[in-house]
Amino acid sequence: MPAFVWALPPLALLGLVFLYPLALVVQQSVRPDSGGTSLQPYADVFGSAAFRDALGTTVWLAVGATVGCLVLGFTLALVIAFVPFPGGKAVARFIDVFLSFPSFLVTLALLFVYGTKGMANGLWTDATGSTGDGPFQFLTTPWGVLLAEITYFTPFVMRPLLAAFSQLDTAQLEVASSLGARPARIVRRVILPEALPALAAGGSLVLVMCLNEFGIVLFTGAKGVTTLPTLVYGKAMLESDYPAACVVAVVNIAISVGLYGLYRVVSRRAGA
Amino acid sequence: MLVHSRKGRWALWAVFAVLFLPVFALPLAVIVMASFAGHWSGAFPSAFTGEHYEAATRGESLDALTTSLLTALGASLIALAAGTWAALAASRLGKGGRRVVDALFMLPVAVPSVVVGLALLVAFSKPPVILNGTSTLVVLAHAVLVTAFAYQSVSAAVRRLDPAYEQAAASLGARPAYVLWRVKLPLLLPSLTAAAGLCFALSMGELSATVMLYPPDWTPLPVRIYAATDRGAAFTGAALAVVLMAATLLVLFAVSRVRTRASYR
Numbered sequence A: 001m002p003a004f005v006w007a008l009p010p011l012a013l014l015g016l017v018f019l020y021p022l023a024l025v026v027q028q029s030v031r032p033d034s035g036g037t038s039l040q041p042y043a044d045v046f047g048s049a050a051f052r053d054a055l056g057t058t059v060w061l062a063v064g065a066t067v068g069c070l071v072l073g074f075t076l077a078l079v080i081a082f083v084p085f086p087g088g089k090a091v092a093r094f095i096d097v098f099l100s101f102p103s104f105l106v107t108l109a110l111l112f113v114y115g116t117k118g119m120a121n122g123l124w125t126d127a128t129g130s131t132g133d134g135p136f137q138f139l140t141t142p143w144g145v146l147l148a149e150i151t152y153f154t155p156f157v158m159r160p161l162l163a164a165f166s167q168l169d170t171a172q173l174e175v176a177s178s179l180g181a182r183p184a185r186i187v188r189r190v191i192l193p194e195a196l197p198a199l200a201a202g203g204s205l206v207l208v209m210c211l212n213e214f215g216i217v218l219f220t221g222a223k224g225v226t227t228l229p230t231l232v233y234g235k236a237m238l239e240s241d242y243p244a245a246c247v248v249a250v251v252n253i254a255i256s257v258g259l260y261g262l263y264r265v266v267s268r269r270a271g272a
Numbered sequence B: 001m002l003v004h005s006r007k008g009r010w011a012l013w014a015v016f017a018v019l020f021l022p023v024f025a026l027p028l029a030v031i032v033m034a035s036f037a038g039h040w041s042g043a044f045p046s047a048f049t050g051e052h053y054e055a056a057t058r059g060e061s062l063d064a065l066t067t068s069l070l071t072a073l074g075a076s077l078i079a080l081a082a083g084t085w086a087a088l089a090a091s092r093l094g095k096g097g098r099r100v101v102d103a104l105f106m107l108p109v110a111v112p113s114v115v116v117g118l119a120l121l122v123a124f125s126k127p128p129v130i131l132n133g134t135s136t137l138v139v140l141a142h143a144v145l146v147t148a149f150a151y152q153s154v155s156a157a158v159r160r161l162d163p164a165y166e167q168a169a170a171s172l173g174a175r176p177a178y179v180l181w182r183v184k185l186p187l188l189l190p191s192l193t194a195a196a197g198l199c200f201a202l203s204m205g206e207l208s209a210t211v212m213l214y215p216p217d218w219t220p221l222p223v224r225i226y227a228a229t230d231r232g233a234a235f236t237g238a239a240l241a242v243v244l245m246a247a248t249l250l251v252l253f254a255v256s257r258v259r260t261r262a263s264y265r
Helices: A003-029 A040-047 A049-082 A088-099 A104-114 A119-128 A142-167 A170-178 A183-211 A215-220 A228-238 A242-270 B006-036 B051-056 B059-091 B095-110 B113-123 B135-160 B163-171 B176-204 B221-230 B234-264
Strands: none
Touching (some): A003 B059, A003 B095, A003 B113, A040 A049, A049 A088, A049 A183, A049 A228, A049 A242, A049 B006, A104 A119, A104 A142, A104 A215, A104 B006, A104 B221, A104 B234, A142 A215, A170 A183, A183 A242, A215 A228, A228 A242, A242 B113, B006 B051, B006 B234, B051 B234, B059 B135, B059 B176, B059 B221, B135 B176, B163 B176, B176 B234
């Protein structure tokens, strides 16, 4: 029996429960409720301000969160790997545990820290004695989502970085240092070039995951923040407008799968 | 060692603590604190009470925990079976074939989970197969979402497997099925258990596809946490979240014990 026959049963299963439903989503996106086949749903959705807002918000939040994760993750991984301290191993293990929790827990926690009745505003009113609301009201704005996404996704950048740093020959650092290079120069000229593939792979993975993030935005409870995934949910569950939900879904799939393909190419180059 | 002066090192560690503690440790600590709070209006919670846990471990909340555990168990088993089969089959294909199977099985990672939920809803709400409003559809959605991780982890292990073992077994006259069952699968056991733990943890926390599909009598814990916080019962939500984290960690711990024993065999 040729080898490919053995690959057929799992592929058939995948086709039945994943590829066929996806094809139906694409099909439904060109079938308006009025019947027939037309691109009218696309014209309607692209013409609506809600969709254009959601698209813009999704993209800038994802790009902003990715940049934030890269900067924060690189800094933290740098300290763990090259300025070791007692407990550094525990920190690395804590990050692994952090990765196994769902994303919405971060938003839930931020509600207690920066929410209207939360810790930060409580500290402020205790300190100033004022009776009004505290100064931290950003949680229901896109900035709250950005903070939550950076918090949750930074470990996804740190893990490949720590793996890359552990393979770096420390003799290179000693040589550069003994030749008189200052730490900032060593980071820029020795460590950063070695870390670039891991940064690129981690960054593009985080970009895709931010584009697809749903729990964080839903828990923020902000009516003002709509991203593509929450728009899909709103159209399908709250408005029962399935053709429109499918159109938004197709756009979201196109962006995410395109970027994911890029990630696969980058991470194969990085050997990760 | 990058920084040689003692002062510089301490300064860096201080920066690390200032970045790390508020961003990563504070959220988890705050959720645990809130789950015991009876009242929170100042800087810190007050009137500590265990009543949120009482509410979180009986009635509908207990049902939600059982639902989540059963869903995660079912989804992980399906994902493990399908992912392992696909990874083993793909390893015997040529380079082109393996790349196609790789791409197809990793595709669910790239597709937004909400869209996976929507797609299953669209596909199974009409004949020939109607699963709309059943627990089967929820388990199926979770399985679709986590299979990619099982596939990835097992196929990485298959690539690292030393072919000498199966060649030796085959040369001694073992049939392919026997080689698979007595040689390859036992060697893969550590990575299989790791994959099982990962799938289970991901399924326990799955929210995006679940909100599109869940029937009222099959409400997993994350949906319940959302419902609690959405109606303003944030402390109950926090207690439920602690239950979710504790259950996930317990299962991960149990799985890692199995893994240690498997790798010493």
